[in-house]
Amino acid sequence: MLLSETVNLLFSLLFMLSIGHGTTKDVKALCSTCKQITENFNKGFERTANKNFGGGNTAWEERKLSKYETSEIRLVEIVEGLCDSSNFECNHMVEEHEEHFETWWFKRKAKYPDLHHWFCIETIKVCCPKGTFGPDCNSCVGGSERPCHGNGRCDGDGTRGGNGKCSCDGGYEGEFCLDCAERYFSEERNDTFSLCKECHPSCTKCSGGTAQDCEECKDGWEEDQEGSCIDIDECSKDPPPCDNAEYCLNTDGSYSCSVCDSRCSGCKGPGPGNCSACSEGYADEEGTCKDVNECEQTEAVCTQEHQECVNTRGSYKCQCASGFGEQEGLCVQQPEADDSQEQPESDAEVPNAAQQLAEHDDL
Template identity: 65%
Template structure:
C-alpha cells in the first residue's frame, strides 16, 4: 500500500530512498539503469493511456466521483498503473519501482501538472540515472555537434540520453569521421560547412567521385572503365574472347557486371536464350526453320525399335522402346505375360523399358 503519513515524514522517506538508490546505482551499469528507467516510464505512459476511460468499477461513476474522488486522479488508478510496469521476471525493473514507489506518488499528486514529462522528472532530474537528450556520460556532456544536433544530425551519439557511453558518433550510411561530416566511398559532399554536411551518392560507375555524373569519378568501380572523354563506362565482359561463361552457357551483360545463363536443352552451345540462339543442335535435335527442333525418332523412315512386340515412345531429344501391352521385357526380349487379357498402354508403370533402345 502507498504511504499516507505526514508530509515531512514522506519527504524524509524520499530523501532516504534517493540516497540508498544512488549508492546502488553507482555500482551498476549506468546505461542499463537508464534503459530500465526509460522502460518504466514508457510503461507508465501506456498504463496512463490504458486507464484513461476507466472508473472505480462500481458502475455509478457520478456517485463514485461525488462520494469518493475522481478516478482520473485517484490513488486507485495510480496503483493499477504501477502494478503493470514490469514483467515479473525483471528483477531490476521491479526493484526500481519498489524502491521509488513514493516518488511516483509525489509526482502523481503534486508534480504532474508542472512536470508532465515523467521520464524527464523521474529519470533525468530526480534519480539522475539518465541524461537529457543529446548528452551522455556521468556529467551529461553534450554530444559532438551539440545536444540540439548530436553528430551534426548525421549519426548517433554513444550513450545519448544516458549516464553511460563515450559520446563517439556512429555515422549514418554515406557519412564517416569523428563528426560525421565526411563522406564514405561512393558518396560526395553536395553541401558542406563546419556544422553541416550533405553526402549525395555517386554515379553507379564511380568508386569515388566529386560530383553526380559518370565524368565526375575519381576512380571507376570494378566492371567499369574510363573512356576517351574520361567518363566511366560499362565493360562488356560478354564481348571478350574467350567468353567468361562455360560451354553450355551464354553471357548476359549488365551495368558493371555480367551473368552466365544455361543454354536451351536443344542447343550445343548458344549465344542467347531459346532454341533459336543455338550455335549447333544437341543430339536428338535438328535445325528447322531457324531453330533446333526435337527429332521424332519414332516417325523416322528407319525404324529404331526393331524387336518383335516393341513400340516406340518419343521423348525430348531421344526415344524409348517399350514392350507392347500384354508383353514384358525379359533379357532384352518382349515375352507375352501369363494374363493374356492384360491391356497395358505403352509407357505405363508395368510396361517394361528396353534399356538398349535409349539413345
C-alpha cells in the first residue's frame, strides 16, 4: 500500500513539473501576452485621462466618491478593454491575476510606475528584464546592456524562456557575433566590440572596401594587371552567350539575354533600330526595319478574280471584295437582299391593336 502511494505521488509531482515548466514556446508566449496586456493598460490609462464619473455634478461626485482619476470605476474601465473577446490567453491571464491590478492601482502605482516591470517581471514572473533570459533571468552573451555585443539577437531575450544563444545580424557570425562573415571585413575589433563592413561587390574575400582589397575575385570578375577585380564582359565573348533571336546586356559580375524586336532577324540591342537583319515582311529604311506594304508592290499578290489585298504588320492577306463571298476557294457574288418581299401570311392575318379595339366597340 505504501509503495503504491509513493508511485502515485511521484507521477503527480512529474505531472505538475511538466505543467509548471512548459515548452520554450509557451514561456515566450506568456511573456508576449503579458507585455500586450500592460501595453493595452497604458493605452487605456491615456484614453481615460480626461474622463470623469459622467454625472451632472462632477465636483460633488469627486468630493463624495473620491477622484475619478484614482477611482475603482476608472480601473474597471481600463481592465475591461485589455483583451479582445476572442483572445483566450489574454483573458485567462487577466482573470487569474485581477487582484494584482487592484493592488498596483491602489497601493503600488506611485512607487512602481512601470506596470510591465512590476506585474510581468517581478510579480507573476513570466518576463525578464531586457538583455536577460530564462527562468533565472541570466544575462545574454555579451551582457544585458549589449546582448550579442550589439550585433545579434539573444534567444529568449526579455522572457523566461530561450537558451541565450545569439542569432547574428547580417555580416556577423560566431558564438559572440564578433567575427565577420564571408564578404565582410573587420574595420574595428576588440574583446567586446566588432564593426564589420561589406566587401566590394567584386570580392569573395577582402581586407578592405575597394576592388583592390580583394583577396579573391567573385564569379563574373577577374583580376587585372594592377591586382584589382574588374567585371568580365560576357557579351564580348565569341560566340556570344545568347541565342540568335536575343541580344546580350552586360551587368556587373554577370549578363542577361533579352528577346529581339519581332521586326528583327538577330539584333545588337532593343528596338527595330538595332536589327542585324530584318525579319521577313520588313525592310531596312534608313537603319530601321519597317513594314513592307505588299499591297502596293508592282506585281499583284492577290491574283484571284474579285479579290483585294489588305496589308498587315510583316505580311498581308487576300479577301473577297465588297459584295462577294468566299465559296469553295472562289469569290462569288452574293445575292442582293429584296426589300419588296411580302410579309408572311401569318403576320398579315394578325389585326393591330386599333383594329381590335374597333371590332370590340362594334360588339
